[in-house]
Amino acid sequence: MVFCGTPSFSWLDLFFVFACLVGCFVRRVIATLPESMPELCLIRLGIQVRSVRAVFYAIRLARAIDRSAAEAIVAGAGLLHSERFSLGRKHFGVWQYWRSFEDLEAWSHRPPHSEWWRQAVERMRTKGDLGIYHETFLVPRDRIESIYLDCAPAGLAVFGTTGxxxxxMTASRGRLGRG
Structure with a gap:
């Protein structure tokens, strides 16, 4: 852009102006852990299928996981939110947000979790047509940042403190307290 003389605009200038105008209308939300939580226990449970028959079993297993997650939330067992993810037709699972590792551990050793987990392990052992894994993360509250742009509440925004x-707080660095 030239500010003295004849104004000329490049396509990049016009794009920048348009992006700024559009950005003015984007609903932005950040979410943080509730003050009462020093850390978040996050678990990713994944299912990988290797046959058509395993797909049908995995769908039933996913529904059982959804039901037990709903029960855990209603019972106040420490599960704050659970949502499915998909990494293609043969790999899917759930992300779960727990109040603490102790809550997750206590829940995982009781039915219904212990029952469907045992059945899935037995299926893996006898048929070998699916794989199951979990990853557990303990994340201190000062190591979490999030922003949601024109999104329905997801993840941390479902149960966290939003604003x-x-x-x-408009940049990741600021939300992480690093400047």
Whole structure:
């Protein structure tokens, strides 16, 4: 852009102006852990299928996981939120957000989790047509940041403390307390 003389605009300038105008209308939300939580226990449970028959079993297993997650939330067992993910037709699972590792551990040793887990392990052992894994993360509250742009609540925004990003909270660095 030239500010003295004849104005000329490049396509990049016009794109920048348009992006700024559109950005003015984007609903932005940040989410943090509730103050009462020093850390978040996050678990990713994945299912990988290797045959058509295993697909049908995995769908039933996913429904059982959804039911037990709903029961855990209603019972106040420490599960804050559970949502499915998919990495293609043969690999899917759930992300679960727990109040603490102790809550997750206590829940995992009781039915219904212990029952469907045992059945899945038996299926893996006898048929070998699916694989199951889990990854557990313990994340201190000062190591979590999030922003949601024109999204329905997902993940941390479902149960966390939400607000509008202002000042330093508009950047990841600020939300992580690093400047």
């Amino acid at each position: 509008e990003p202002v000042g330093s």
